[in-house]
């Protein structure tokens with residue numbers, strides 16, 4: 001049947017060819033400021049093309065890895081309209097060719113069948129086997145074209161595959177043998193089996209489904225984002241949910257199923273009903289957040305990082321990051337590396353991310369606090385780092401640990417067993433080298449010890465009532481080493497009240513009330529049911545005096 005090709009509008013075309021960061025920012029500005037929806041597929045193809053040209057296009061032939069062989073790159077590629085149009089039309093005709101919308105005519109909202117069908121089209125056209133966690137697989141560019149130089153792409157992502165190819169080449173000698181290996185489909189040479197193109201990561205599949213539904217005319221299909229997973233919402237008021245991609249390794253995909261039931265309730269992976277529910281502008285923010293400037297494990301493309309930073313500020317100024325804590329956190333990281341004069345500081349941005357999480361998501365997001373904690377740690381502000389990490393633990397305590405929560409488990413494992421031990425080693429050396437500054441030293445500050453206890457208390461509470469244990473002997477050694485660095489005098493100043501009632505994980509989703517916890521003297525139970533913007537006074541009795549630190553627990 002004849003497929004109507006929606007060509008690009010003149011105001012989109014006039015920005016091409018794109019030859020600079022400013023040109024790309026201008027295209028995004030036009031797309032974001034126009035009354036109609038921004039075109040997700042167009043923007044994803046543009047970002048993916050620029051990312052590929054700036055990061056993957058260096059051919060590091062496996063034999064001569066010397067830098068001198070690397071061809072010098074122009075500082076920005078030229079992106080022609082024809083290239084983008086060709087890829088867009090390929091995507092549009094693939095989607096329109098496979099989905100017979102007449103079957104769904106009439107209901108203006110998408111149906112579960114349509115969403116599943118769209119997910120199946122993307123899913124079934126993916127390359128059979130490839131490294132799912134490779135870089136640069138998050139855009140429609142990666143889906144619609146091949147990596148120009150597959151080997152170079154392996155260079156910084158799956159180098160073990162490259163070694164395998166060398167072995168294969170040596171062993172097999174002639175091409176013929178290699179082909180026979182390939183014909184035998186032997187698992188040992190996946191590099192030979194991976195065909196060009198059609199590769200997407202977990203996020204990329206979800207984004208592609210939403211972009212496809214936009215092309216099909218369903219403006220109700222949107223992206224839902226947790227801190228480590230993505231799915232779609234659709235229907236009246238976005239009430240319906242559907243899995244459209246896989247998650248992690250070795251987990252059966254649940255595509256087509258709604259996100260509900262016990263797993264989705266208490267697990268961090270689904271944020272207990274507090275995911276980021278995107279509109280088209282937030283979807284553009286997710287696309288921009290997903291820009292990956294890494295050229296290799298050690299080098300980043302400065303131009304791409306600058307482009308990402310400018311696009312995030314454009315979205316920030318439009319108010320499109322207000323309910324997207326991770327995107328604000330990404331911007332904070334970029335500002336730490338390359339500050340933009342006259343713009344908010346990284347710390348301000350991380351606090352804005354925390355405020356967004358408290359305001360829109362009942363303070364159920366961990367990353368805003370680990371972004372801040374990481375920043376303080378890198379800048380030697382160790383007491384503030386401990387406080388941020390304790391606040392992160394106050395979030396994870398609301399969840400039960402499940403087998404698909406590995407990412408956040410690894411985050412807390414690194415903080416407890418790597419970053420905090422390093423931190424206490426540094427400050428204990430400081431105490432020795434500069435005894436005169438002992439007063440301001442972390443190890444002599446009972447509040448630092450209180451933050452440390454609150455951090456571990458959160459991990460213990462996370463484990464309680466969970467199907468999977470969190471802490472084990474591997475956690476105990478660093479904990480003992482850390483606690484023993486705090487002198488008894490410091491430890492004795494932390495007043496730990498023995499709680500009368502067992503701590504409970506009240507589901508604060510329904511009745512809007514905060515977790516009532518009579519735990520270790522840290523938080524008075526709030527009697528009020530409505531805690532909107534209620535100040536949540538945290539009392540830490542230190543040195544006999546009560547040191548009140550206000551913590552906004554806005555809902």
Ligand SMILES: FC(F)(F)Cc1cc2c(N3CCN(c4nnc(C(F)(F)F)s4)CC3)ncnc2s1
Pocket residue numbers: 202203225226227228229230286289290326327329330367368369370371372374411
């Ligand atoms: F869609 C998925 F499945 F990919 C889940 C998402 C992840 C993610 C993100 N991330 C993940 C968290 N991330 C972090 N980087 N550092 C972090 C911190 F540990 F320092 F907090 S958190 C970087 C970017 N940034 C914007 N949006 C999203 S949506």
